Amino acid sequence: MLAQEFMRNALIAGSVVGIACGLVGWFVVLRAQVFAGDALSHVAFTGALAAAAFGVDLKAGLFLATILGGVLMGALGDRTRADDVVIGTLFAWTLGLGVLFLSIFTTNGSGSGDNGAAGVRVLFGSIFGLSAADVRMSVILAAVAVVALAAMARPLLFASLDRSVAAAQGVPVRAVGLVFLGLVGLVAAQATQAVGALLLLGLLAAPAGAAHRLTTRPWAGVGLSALFALGSVWLGLSLAYVFPTLPPSTMVISAAVGIYAAAMTLPGLARLTRVKA
Amino acid sequence: MLTSTSSVFTGLSWNPAHDVHELFTFPFMVHALAAGTIVAVMAGVVGWFMVLRRQTFAGHTLSVTAFTGASAAGLAGVPVLVGYFGVCGLGAVALAAAAGTRRALSSESAATGSIGALALALGFLFVSLYHGVLNGLDSLLFGTFLGITSGQVQVLLVVAAVAVALVAVAARPLLYASVDPDVARAAGVRVRLLGLAFLLVLGLSVAETSQITGALLVFALLVTPAATAQRLTTRPLFGVVLSVALALLVTWLGLALAYFSIYPVGFYITSLSFAVYVLARVLA
Numbered sequence: 001m002l003a004q005e006f007m008r009n010a011l012i013a014g015s016v017v018g019i020a021c022g023l024v025g026w027f028v029v030l031r032a033q034v035f036a037g038d039a040l041s042h043v044a045f046t047g048a049l050a051a052a053a054f055g056v057d058l059k060a061g062l063f064l065a066t067i068l069g070g071v072l073m074g075a076l077g078d079r080t081r082a083d084d085v086v087i088g089t090l091f092a093w094t095l096g097l098g099v100l101f102l103s104i105f106t107t108n109g110s111g112s113g114d115n116g117a118a119g120v121r122v123l124f125g126s127i128f129g130l131s132a133a134d135v136r137m138s139v140i141l142a143a144v145a146v147v148a149l150a151a152m153a154r155p156l157l158f159a160s161l162d163r164s165v166a167a168a169q170g171v172p173v174r175a176v177g178l179v180f181l182g183l184v185g186l187v188a189a190q191a192t193q194a195v196g197a198l199l200l201l202g203l204l205a206a207p208a209g210a211a212h213r214l215t216t217r218p219w220a221g222v223g224l225s226a227l228f229a230l231g232s233v234w235l236g237l238s239l240a241y242v243f244p245t246l247p248p249s250t251m252v253i254s255a256a257v258g259i260y261a262a263a264m265t266l267p268g269l270a271r272l273t274r275v276k277a
Numbered sequence: 278m279l280t281s282t283s284s285v286f287t288g289l290s291w292n293p294a295h296d297v298h299e300l301f302t303f304p305f306m307v308h309a310l311a312a313g314t315i316v317a318v319m320a321g322v323v324g325w326f327m328v329l330r331r332q333t334f335a336g337h338t339l340s341v342t343a344f345t346g347a348s349a350a351g352l353a354g355v356p357v358l359v360g361y362f363g364v365c366g367l368g369a370v371a372l373a374a375a376a377g378t379r380r381a382l383s384s385e386s387a388a389t390g391s392i393g394a395l396a397l398a399l400g401f402l403f404v405s406l407y408h409g410v411l412n413g414l415d416s417l418l419f420g421t422f423l424g425i426t427s428g429q430v431q432v433l434l435v436v437a438a439v440a441v442a443l444v445a446v447a448a449r450p451l452l453y454a455s456v457d458p459d460v461a462r463a464a465g466v467r468v469r470l471l472g473l474a475f476l477l478v479l480g481l482s483v484a485e486t487s488q489i490t491g492a493l494l495v496f497a498l499l500v501t502p503a504a505t506a507q508r509l510t511t512r513p514l515f516g517v518v519l520s521v522a523l524a525l526l527v528t529w530l531g532l533a534l535a536y537f538s539i540y541p542v543g544f545y546i547t548s549l550s551f552a553v554y555v556l557a558r559v560l561a
Contacts, residue, residue: 034390095497212383260391
């Protein structure tokens with residue numbers, strides 16, 4: 001399996017995306033901002049299509065749109081909680097813009113032959129079709145995201161757990177929230193260009209959800225979340241390699257959701273049997 | 278799809294009455310306007326409660342499961358309608374189970390996200406197993422208001438009537454349970470049952486609307502008019518009426534604009550409703 005170059009590229013890119021998503025995802029779930037992450041992956045989709053429609057570099061459009069989208073959501077959002085209505089409203093408009101760009105892109109004929117295929121590729125990704133340059137880029141971006149997260153981890157944790165106390169202690173909670181959403185945007189963009197918007201949502205929500213279920217200790221949870229994400233990527237990619245008809249992104253998500261479902265049910269079952277015994 | 282109309286397309290004249298008359302000349306446009314009107318009324322009503330209950334993420338996830346349902350039906354060879362309703366119903370039950378655990382907000386957020394990701398992943402799996410659908414993937418996701426048959430309009434009308442009637446019957450306890458679940462429970466309202474029932478109605482509306490607007494654009498009609506209405510008024514009945522009125526307005530304007538231009542209807546509807554929302558935020 002490791003002899004194939006496309007498989008090595010997929011594993012390396014998938015691993016760094018998994019680690020970045022797992023680490024950031026733990027905070028995303030803690031702050032109940034999974035919806036924001038999901039919306040950002042669609043912003044990435046619109047950004048890429050906009051770049052395609054205007055003939056600019058796809059990645060430039062994708063990153064610009066996603067990071068801007070993250071900051072905008074943070075700025076428009078409520079002060080006290082993750083405002084799902086604001087996210088939903090922005091989200092709906094973003095999708096409408098995406099449709100516009102898709103139609104400009106396809107009617108211009110610049111995408112001759114692969115009309116909707118471009119959109120489908122952005123949405124679902126093609127992790128088995130990555131070049132060495134793609135891999136290098138996703139490693140660098142993941143490293144940037146992880147370093148940035150590590151730098152802001154303590155104030156972010158404080159601000160997420162108890163906003164008002166953190167604010168009283170002098171933590172700039174609003175700025176921290178904005179920067180964090182920008183960071184989620186960066187991870188979303190990085191994951192989308194490497195593995196598609198679909199993988200992003202699953203890797204952001206499921207491993208972190210499982211980790212939160214299993215432990216309340218922050219650093220153990222963050223580590224566990226990254227570990228779960230990494231494990232799902234490896235398991236999913238191996239399954240997709242063994243069964244070529246199954247799309248790799250589906251397999252990775254299935255593995256991640258499987259881990260989540262296990263984490264939701266197993267502790268309860270264990271408690272149940274202990275009570276009986 | 279819109280380019281096919283260009284053979285009969287005469288463009289805007291300076292006579293508004295003539296332009297409005299032209300909108301109703303072609304059967305496809307009459308069907309589109311009828312379908313749009315039905316969908317807007319239903320989305321305005323159901324969406325108002327969705328926004329009140331802060332279940333926007335759940336609504337989005339249900340629209341994703343509608344896509345899964347359509348692709349599953351394509352693969353299994355059963356009517357698309359069965360796929361839509363079956364899978365959306367399953368999705369609603371799963372979401373209600375996730376929300377019903379009544380743990381922290383963060384746990385619900387993670388569960389909803391995981392359900393959405395799984396639904397999207399399965400949808401993609403079905404599409405790739407059944408190669409035939411892939412050409413229609415764009416219209417599954419983004420929909421088409423054009424090419425709607427009169428039969429579809431009738432089905433739409435029945436489903437919308439059922440959904441709105443269900444919401445109307447449960448309106449008072451639902452409002453109670455949405456505004457203050459704890460007090461409502463103490464007063465004997467079956468809060469969890471209502472939550473499940475509401476998610477099922479939401480799934481029904483989303484499944485129905487998806488066929489016309491596509492899975493992704495349901496959202497524009499569900500969320501934005503309702504969010505605008507709730508910014509403008511806190512009175513429930515007035516808010517629902519306002520939400521329906523706004524949904525109708527953007528749907529009609531969007532369809533008319535799309536008819537007279539080359540850009541897709543989804544873009545106009547989402548942009549118009551977003552513009553109204555921004556206006557409401559700035560003014561109110």
